[in-house]
Amino acid sequence: MKISNTAPLHLSNQEVLSHFLSLKEDNDQLAESINHKKARDKAFARAKYPLEKDDSADQDPSLLEPIAGEQEKVLNVAERRGLSDELVWVQNEVIKYLCQSYNPTSRQTADGVARLADELQDHDLTKAEVLQIANLAPTEVVELYAIIEEPDMRFLPDAAEKLQEIATQIQSTLLPSPPDNLSQWTGRSAPAEGQAEVYEHGYVDQNEEEMHAMGIDEQEYIFEGGRDGEGGVDDEKDESMD
Amino acid sequence: MFVLVGVRDTVPVAPKTFDIPPAITIQDAINRKYANKLVPDKGLALSLFDILTAEDGKVTWGNGLMYYKVSFRLMLFAPFVGEVIVGRVSSTTKSYIRISLGFFQDIYILPSLLPPNSAYDPTQKKFFWVSPDDEGTLLTPEQLANSIVAVDSIEWQDVRPTPQSLIAEQDGDSERIEKDPIEKAGFKILATIAESGLGVTSWWSQGDYQEEAAEEEGEEYDEGAAKEEGY
Numbered sequence: 001m002k003i004s005n006t007a008p009l010h011l012s013n014q015e016v017l018s019h020f021l022s023l024k025e026d027n028d029q030l031a032e033s034i035n036h037k038k039a040r041d042k043a044f045a046r047a048k049y050p051l052e053k054d055d056s057a058d059q060d061p062s063l064l065e066p067i068a069g070e071q072e073k074v075l076n077v078a079e080r081r082g083l084s085d086e087l088v089w090v091q092n093e094v095i096k097y098l099c100q101s102y103n104p105t106s107r108q109t110a111d112g113v114a115r116l117a118d119e120l121q122d123h124d125l126t127k128a129e130v131l132q133i134a135n136l137a138p139t140e141v142v143e144l145y146a147i148i149e150e151p152d153m154r155f156l157p158d159a160a161e162k163l164q165e166i167a168t169q170i171q172s173t174l175l176p177s178p179p180d181n182l183s184q185w186t187g188r189s190a191p192a193e194g195q196a197e198v199y200e201h202g203y204v205d206q207n208e209e210e211m212h213a214m215g216i217d218e219q220e221y222i223f224e225g226g227r228d229g230e231g232g233v234d235d236e237k238d239e240s241m242d
Numbered sequence: 243m244f245v246l247v248g249v250r251d252t253v254p255v256a257p258k259t260f261d262i263p264p265a266i267t268i269q270d271a272i273n274r275k276y277a278n279k280l281v282p283d284k285g286l287a288l289s290l291f292d293i294l295t296a297e298d299g300k301v302t303w304g305n306g307l308m309y310y311k312v313s314f315r316l317m318l319f320a321p322f323v324g325e326v327i328v329g330r331v332s333s334t335t336k337s338y339i340r341i342s343l344g345f346f347q348d349i350y351i352l353p354s355l356l357p358p359n360s361a362y363d364p365t366q367k368k369f370f371w372v373s374p375d376d377e378g379t380l381l382t383p384e385q386l387a388n389s390i391v392a393v394d395s396i397e398w399q400d401v402r403p404t405p406q407s408l409i410a411e412q413d414g415d416s417e418r419i420e421k422d423p424i425e426k427a428g429f430k431i432l433a434t435i436a437e438s439g440l441g442v443t444s445w446w447s448q449g450d451y452q453e454e455a456a457e458e459e460g461e462e463y464d465e466g467a468a469k470e471e472g473y
Contacts, residue, residue: 003284004248008320011244016288016317023289080258081270087277090288093345102328102388102443132326135243136390146392146439147326 013105013135014113017098020091021181027088033078039063040075099178099185104137106178106185116173123166124154139171243327246291246315247284251275254307255299268296268310276316278345280428283398285320286346319346321431325393326440331383336362338424339369341389341433348427355394355434357441383435388443391433401428 043063067075098105113134120130125148132147141163145151148163155162253271255264269290276287292315299308321327329349332342341349353362353369360371370382383389403411424430435441 001249001251003281004250006248008245008247008284008318009315011246011317013243016244019291019317020289077262081262081267082274084270084274084277086279087273087289090278090345094288097344100330100388128322128324136326136328142439143390144439146390146437 010131012113012131013098013103014108014110017095017105018110020095020098023087024091024095027083027091030078030081030083031088033075034083037075037079096185099182104174105135106182107175108137108173109175112173112175116170119169120166123162133166133170137170137174139167139174141167243319243321243325244288245285245318245320247281247318247320248294248313249316250311250313252309252311254309257306257308260308264296264299264310265293268293268312271310272312272314272316281316281318282400285318286429288317288319288345291315291317321393321396323393323395326390327393327433328388328390328443331385331387331389331442334368334383334385335422336364336367337422339383340423341391348423348429349391349431349433350424351391351433351435355432355436357436383442389435390440390443391435392437392440393431394434395432397430397432399428399430401426 039060040063043059046059047064097103116134116137117130120133125133129148133144136143136147138144138147141160144163144167148154151159151163251272253268253275255267255271259267259270272290272293277289279287281287294313294315296313297311299310301308327341327343327349329341329343331339332347333340337353339351340347341351343349353360356369357371360369362369366382368382368384
């Protein structure tokens with residue numbers, strides 16, 4: 001693996017967000033196809049080799065219907081391609097982060113960022129400052145003080161006014177609220193955070209009923225034999241072979 | 243925060259995917275290899291951005307994989323020193339405040355990088371300091387608070403397992419000490435909230451604040467902190 005020596009190009013948060021959103025669309029379709037194929041294969045296997053404990057109410061007859069050759073091909077391709085878990089995790093976390101309420105990225109558009117970068121060129125700011133302003137979109141003057149170094153010396157005679165001007169320009173490039181397609185990440189960001197934290201702690205104290213139910217579900221895939229996970233004679237105990 | 247870096251590498255593609263256009267399979271292979279992995283001294287690789295060139299694949303003996311020499315652009319999370327980042331406070335201990343960005347959780351604020359006159363309260367397990375304006379209100383970064391920090395320095399550490407550590411893991415199971423995440427991190431960002439405009443966002447959103455006076459204090463203090471950091 002060789003990394004290029006040329007200086008890395010910086011990306012704005014908005015560009016990263018749009019890249020991951022389109023990646024997510026592709027990956028979601030891929031995941032859906034893979035899961036669909038798995039469910040179909042399982043249903044066909046069950047139909048061909050029914051088990052004693054199989055409850056016919058659980059099975060979904062629509063999974064057994066034949067599907068068009070084109071669609072079959074799509075499912076087949078998806079299964080062979082596979083989907084990287086790490087990529088999905090990274091994509092979801094980055095989208096979640098960029099759509100947080102404290103990040104203005106969800107309210108930015110590609111045009112808005114380009115316009116902002118153009119307008120900021122007139123103010124004699126360094127490249128790093130322009131990038132940071134584009135990413136953080138500070139609308140308060142005090143936030144700009146953290147980004148711009150020594151404004152009092154660079155913006156004579158009145159630094160505060162100049163910064164207020166910049167802040168107003170920034171405000172004009174932001175949408176008033178995030179677009180609807182992002183609402184699933186922006187809308188419930190605050191409560192979800194709390195829930196996520198609680199879930200992490202709660203996992204250890206999970207009550208026995210839930211764990212039992214989860215245990216049975218997982219074991220269904222592996223131990224097709226006896227009920228409480230006893231398993232048949234040649235059942236795979238090694239989960240990795242799923 | 244995010245950069246694109248040019249990379250040249252050889253990636254394998256499995257025979258079961260030979261009928262799928264190589265553009266797609268090479269993309270999958272690169273993402274599988276690089277997603278969420280650290281690239282030493284550069285940053286955290288997130289995903290492939292685009293493929294620039296790819297040579298014809300070659301098959302070698304031993305396995306049926308087709309190897310493509312590819313040159314592509316990789317998207318990395320790589321903040322620069324002095325960059326301002328927004329995150330969430332994820333935990334506090336007496337030696338650091340940990341800030342998390344979801345996909346990256348190793349941003350630490352050391353006590354030396356806190357505003358002047360800050361202290362740790364062991365009963366509440368939090369840091370606190372008095373705000374510089376006349377009201378003298380107690381400021382403390384609460385759990386899950388949104389926090390703006392400036393990158394002070396970036397540290398890289400080789401965390402690949404050594405033969406000694408592997409043997410130790412197998413043998414001394416009972417004696418294993420839980421290592422502090424700040425020790426284990428391969429890519430660590432040390433951040434400061436000592437300047438004006440930094441810290442928990444709700445402290446600044448009120449607006450009328452003695453910016454200039456605090457700005458001077460913040461700058462002077464920061465120089466002192468930078469000297470202390472050089473260990």
